Amino acid sequence: MTGSDPVEDGPAGDLPGPDDLERAILGQTPAFNAQDVVERTGVTIDEARRLWRALGFPEHGLEAAYTDADTEALATLVGVVRSGMIDFDLGVNLTRAVGQTMARLADWEVSTLLHRVDEMADDAASGGDTEAGRTGSALRLIGEMNGPFEDLLIYVWRRHLAAAVARVEALRANEDDLNTVPLTVGFADIVSFTALSNTLAEDRIGDLVELFESRCADVVATQRGRVIKSIGDSVLFVSDDPVGAYAIAEGIINVVGRDPRMPDVRLGLASGSVVMRLGDVFGPPVNLAARLTAVARRNRIIIDAATAQLLPADQFETRRLPARPVRGFGIVEPVAVRRT
Structure with a gap:
């Protein structure tokens, strides 16, 4: 299931709840604990903990809190380190930069869209849909926004990366x-x-x-x-x-x-x-x-x-x-x- 896939009701037609929001955003259900991730990626437990903390997330011990995407992301980063392109400490620094930037972006995005979620819930209620509520409206917004916003995120990152490289090249030309x-x-x-x-x-x-x-x-x-x-x-x-x-x-x-x-x-x-x-x-x-x-x-x-x-x-x-x-x-x- 991708981040834009709809979340189905439970077998008894249960209404969507907060856990459904997490699944809709992550696109997957957490199924692995820290030891499972270590075994699937071949990293040490200390390396996995350093990278997870660098992203800004708390540790979960033996709780099943990680998804296939978490495992793949960790394996990708460790693969770059093992290729010799960067060392592990540099990988941690880059990970920390991404974590801090994305944490602020996520907080900003949520606080900005909360008002829109309330509006959608009110519109649904006035139209006779008393079951949608805020959670249902949030799920709908996630489904409609995730894809376009992710595309925008990559585009803006590339533009800023190009501008940053141009600044570095200008400094290099001046031998600074x-x-x-x-x-x-x-x-x-x-x-x-x-x-x-x-x-x-x-x-x-x-x-x-x-x-x-x-x-x-x-x-x-x-x-x-x-x-x-x-x-x-x-x-x-x-x-x-x-x-x-x-x-x-x-x-x-x-x-x-x-x-x-x-x-x-x-x-x-x-x-x-x-x-x-x-x-x-x-x-x-x-x-x-x-x-x-x-x-x-x-x-x-x-x-x-x-x-x-x-x-x-x-x-x-x-x-x-x-x-x-x-x-x-x-x-x-x-x-x-x-x-x-």
Whole structure:
């Protein structure tokens, strides 16, 4: 049975339940325990546990919690390792990256589609179908969405993989370190989010965060930057062009801070060498960009001295602000900036 196959009722015409949702999504019924998987793949129990934990799943002991697909996936990965293409530790790192990315994607997908499931259940009930309920509606949605969404997932992954390879090739042409690159890092932060969230209903907080993240992501993509991660009330992005990074910051203020229905924002930009690993960035510019948001006024952009030196003097006016202590950096002179 594939992920899009319908789930039949039990012998007595039982209505579908939560277990049917799992079977519909997995396309198979769990039938193997950890020892069975080890015997079928030829890996050690420690290797299987490391890979399963790297995916972000809890261990199940002797419980029958694994499917044929789990076994095949493990065998495929171990086969690549044994071919000599990658070693086992690299395989674990790649597995962890996939697990963390897919976990967030799955949570995002479910929270996005829950409202649609409720709508479908209400429509079914109003039409006289009192047996469908939320579970039946969810099964229907899974059957209709799984195939197209999986195709979309592969397509988007390939596009991002091509873009990532192009970035690496550009660095290689410049004979730079492929893991340490010069970037301008931006940090967008909602002003007084904690106090604001205490005044809003839970569903309103979720809507606000989702709208903030989506608007920031649209601006970043338009200006050829990259969103590294969203952390509720803040978004971390990077650009290899400081002018482009400023345009991103300016755009976020325009679509968030200037919208009377949205909260104010603060933007910090810092430039320098950062380490890129597993889709994240690390280094002093990342930390400094975050710290600078505490210095910025509402709907304003604050930059560091390195970014100020990179911005064309004929396009931007910069002004050093009074020196102040910045946690982790000692005394820092933030720089206010605007277009001329």
